[in-house]
Amino acid sequence: MADAKVIPFDDDRSRGSAVQRPQRRRSAGNRRKSGESALVREVQPLPGRAFAQDDVPVTREEQPPQQPQDHGGLERRIASGLAFLRRRLTGDYEVDDFGYDEELTDQVLMSLLRPVYENYFRVEVKGVENIPSEGGALIVANHSGTLPLDGLMMQVAVHDHHPAGRHLRLLAADLVFMLPVVNELARKLGHTLACAEDAERLLGQGELVGVMPEGFKGIGKPFSERYKLQRFGRGGFVSTALRKGTPIIPCSIVGAEEIYPMIGNAKTLARLLGFPYFPLTPTFPWLGPLGGIPLPTKWTIQFGEPIPTDGYPPEAAEDPMLMFNLTDQVREQIQHTLYKLLVQRRSVFF
Amino acid sequence: MGKVVLVTGVARQLGGRFVRRIQRDPEVDRVVAVDAVPPEHHLGGADFIQADIRQPTIARVLAESGADTVVHMDVTGTALGSGSRTTVKETNVIGTMQLLGACQKSPTVKRLVVKSSTNVYGSAPRDPAVFTETTPPKSLPSGGFAKDAVEVEGYVRGFARRRPDVAVCVLRFANILGPTADTPLASYFSLPVLPTVFGYDPRLQFVHEDDVIEVLRVGSHEPERGTLNSGTFNIAGDGVLLLSQCSRRLGRPTVPLLLPAVTWAGSLVRTLGMSDFSPEQIRLLTHGRVVSTDQMRETLGFKPKYTTAETFADFAKSRGPGLLPPEALAGAVDRIAALPALGGGHLPTQSAN
Numbered sequence: 001m002a003d004a005k006v007i008p009f010d011d012d013r014s015r016g017s018a019v020q021r022p023q024r025r026r027s028a029g030n031r032r033k034s035g036e037s038a039l040v041r042e043v044q045p046l047p048g049r050a051f052a053q054d055d056v057p058v059t060r061e062e063q064p065p066q067q068p069q070d071h072g073g074l075e076r077r078i079a080s081g082l083a084f085l086r087r088r089l090t091g092d093y094e095v096d097d098f099g100y101d102e103e104l105t106d107q108v109l110m111s112l113l114r115p116v117y118e119n120y121f122r123v124e125v126k127g128v129e130n131i132p133s134e135g136g137a138l139i140v141a142n143h144s145g146t147l148p149l150d151g152l153m154m155q156v157a158v159h160d161h162h163p164a165g166r167h168l169r170l171l172a173a174d175l176v177f178m179l180p181v182v183n184e185l186a187r188k189l190g191h192t193l194a195c196a197e198d199a200e201r202l203l204g205q206g207e208l209v210g211v212m213p214e215g216f217k218g219i220g221k222p223f224s225e226r227y228k229l230q231r232f233g234r235g236g237f238v239s240t241a242l243r244k245g246t247p248i249i250p251c252s253i254v255g256a257e258e259i260y261p262m263i264g265n266a267k268t269l270a271r272l273l274g275f276p277y278f279p280l281t282p283t284f285p286w287l288g289p290l291g292g293i294p295l296p297t298k299w300t301i302q303f304g305e306p307i308p309t310d311g312y313p314p315e316a317a318e319d320p321m322l323m324f325n326l327t328d329q330v331r332e333q334i335q336h337t338l339y340k341l342l343v344q345r346r347s348v349f350f
Numbered sequence: 351m352g353k354v355v356l357v358t359g360v361a362r363q364l365g366g367r368f369v370r371r372i373q374r375d376p377e378v379d380r381v382v383a384v385d386a387v388p389p390e391h392h393l394g395g396a397d398f399i400q401a402d403i404r405q406p407t408i409a410r411v412l413a414e415s416g417a418d419t420v421v422h423m424d425v426t427g428t429a430l431g432s433g434s435r436t437t438v439k440e441t442n443v444i445g446t447m448q449l450l451g452a453c454q455k456s457p458t459v460k461r462l463v464v465k466s467s468t469n470v471y472g473s474a475p476r477d478p479a480v481f482t483e484t485t486p487p488k489s490l491p492s493g494g495f496a497k498d499a500v501e502v503e504g505y506v507r508g509f510a511r512r513r514p515d516v517a518v519c520v521l522r523f524a525n526i527l528g529p530t531a532d533t534p535l536a537s538y539f540s541l542p543v544l545p546t547v548f549g550y551d552p553r554l555q556f557v558h559e560d561d562v563i564e565v566l567r568v569g570s571h572e573p574e575r576g577t578l579n580s581g582t583f584n585i586a587g588d589g590v591l592l593l594s595q596c597s598r599r600l601g602r603p604t605v606p607l608l609l610p611a612v613t614w615a616g617s618l619v620r621t622l623g624m625s626d627f628s629p630e631q632i633r634l635l636t637h638g639r640v641v642s643t644d645q646m647r648e649t650l651g652f653k654p655k656y657t658t659a660e661t662f663a664d665f666a667k668s669r670g671p672g673l674l675p676p677e678a679l680a681g682a683v684d685r686i687a688a689l690p691a692l693g694g695g696h697l698p699t700q701s702a703n
Binding site: 078079082085086088089090091092093094095096099101174177179187192195197198201 | 475476477478479480482485547548549550551553589590591592594595596597598599609637638640676677679680683684686687
């Protein structure tokens with residue numbers, strides 16, 4: 001844990017390191033303290049989230065009026081909260097073919113994720129202008145952190161920061177859709193199974209689709225391999241984007257690797273439970289549910305320059321050579337941006 | 351000279367309605383209605399012939415009637431009256447084999463319409479969110495009506511290969527609902543309290559009875575200009591409803607149960623013979639199923655009159671209010687909104703996830 005922020009490529013890029021090192025050492029001293037205090041301080045978000053799954057609307061519809069606002073605003077909020085409640089109770093709302101419940105996502109689920117996004121991980125978003133304001137696009141990101149919080153944070157980032165208010169539709173592993181409760185929430189958040197059919201359908205509808213091609217290899221990699229991109233599957237995302245002619249937007253997420261430092265993997269237990277891995281972190285499972293609280297790292301999400309795919313002939317999607325080249329290009333770009341962001345990062349937690 | 355249409359499975363409400371409807375079409379001369387039991391409803395001016403399609407007599411019926419169009423509607427999930435699951439399976443599979451054998455020998459048959467079901471896609475978490483006609487199912491249905499439908503479609507494909515001169519139209523219907531529908535899902539939605547699987551909110555699609563009749567007509571006539579009515583088509587209303595939405599719109603509360611408990615209870619109920627709550631039904635109510643209807647719109651040229659939500663509304667109207675009518679809930683919320691002091695009156699949110 002002590003070498004959490006030591007990244008080998010920092011050595012050969014000596015510029016700036018002289019300035020940064022003292023700062024880091026200081027932060028390393030502080031870290032343990034701040035980490036512990038954060039553990040105590042931040043106990044609320046997780047139970048809050050679990051609790052709120054069952055009784056969504058009002059806990060948060062009532063919160064905003066607590067802030068001192070003019071009386072008319074408060075009444076309007078209560079009225080809209082009640083109108084929302086009325087629609088939910090009578091089932092008078094729409095979901096799309098994928099089960100995406102836009103209203104619930106916007107009004108409830110995003111508001112539950114936002115405190116985690118803004119106050120806990122303090123996500124900094126860069127390059128959001130690289131996401132087109134209309135039409136299909138495929139965002140390809142690195143995957144890390146044992147639990148797929150990075151996907152959710154990326155969704156909040158796009159939702160809250162994109163000027164056109166676009167919604168990110170994430171592609172998730174089949175495990176997500178096998179687990180009770182998780183699958184229900186994932187569908188309502190607009191996620192769908194990571195398969196070519198669903199991705200093509202969403203891109204064809206002009207949606208913004210997010211995919212993490214590393215899959216379980218990325219999210220379940222040991223802490224010692226942090227920020228080393230794994231193989232990008234079979235590059236299926238490239239052929240999907242090629243078939244639809246939608247741009248690929250590489251996205252690099254820094255900070256998610258350290259939220260649950262996976263120092264071990266209980267493979268037998270994982271096989272028994274049917275999971276691809278069973279993480280052992282410094283706190284999980286030793287501290288029980290407390291070990292489920294992620295470390296409060298500071299995140300940066302950078303959306304890179306779009307890679308156009310519309311200039312290729314239709315048969316390009318069947319060309320394995322082109323596929324590998326494009327996959328590598330996307331992968332290189334994400335890896336390069338990751339390194340750049342890591343060098344710029346002052347410390348893991350600030 | 352006009353058409354002679356032979357319809358199987360007319361003892362059911364849907365078959366009876368189709369027989370009555372297709373007689374009114376000007377190009378139809380004669381309708382021969384076939385079923386193993388006499389129908390309780392009237393069949394208009396159609397000739398009813400009591401014949402079991404599991405027996406070779408169906409070949410004689412077909413030859414004597416000289417039918418040029420065969421509409422096979424006797425592929426169903428539930429028994430009529432007091433039949434057992436074995437009888438249903440035999441009627442579905444053996445009946446289809448006999449009927450297809452008869453069609454193959456008949457020189458007059460020019461058109462075959464088969465009522466199938468989207469059950470053939472199964473329902474699994476690893477399936478794509480939306481099935482097209484060509485999506486292979488990830489997990490083939492292991493038994494029950496879904497397996498029957500898969501087998502029926504297999505025989506129909508074989509028939510289409512052997513008789514390329516016959517236009518074959520397979521219509522895969524989503525869950526059929528409507529005021530008179532007697533499908534397993536309709537009886538499920540008629541329960542006062544709906545048992546659901548905890549942690550799952552399946553996406554469901556419905557098709558209205560009226561649209562079923564209409565699309566069967568489209569399939570049994572000559573295709574309109576620019577359309578093609580032979581092939582396999584998914585038939586469903588536009589849009590999707592979640593089971594939670596359905597229960598709220600019906601005003602019937604749900605009881606979430608753990609999946610193993612539901613499976614166990616389902617097999618218990620089946621063993622006791624109380625209802626045909628089949629494993630497929632449980633899987634549908636766990637993972638849901640949505641099909642793409644692009645082929646229906648573009649190739650078949652059929653536009654359903656009812657969306658999924660409208661179908662469900664029509665069904666809900668025919669079933670009467672449940673324990674928690676949506677109007678009452680809406681009224682309660684309105685009353686809270688009308689309160690001058692908005693205090694702790696927010697308890698009803700407990701169920702609003």
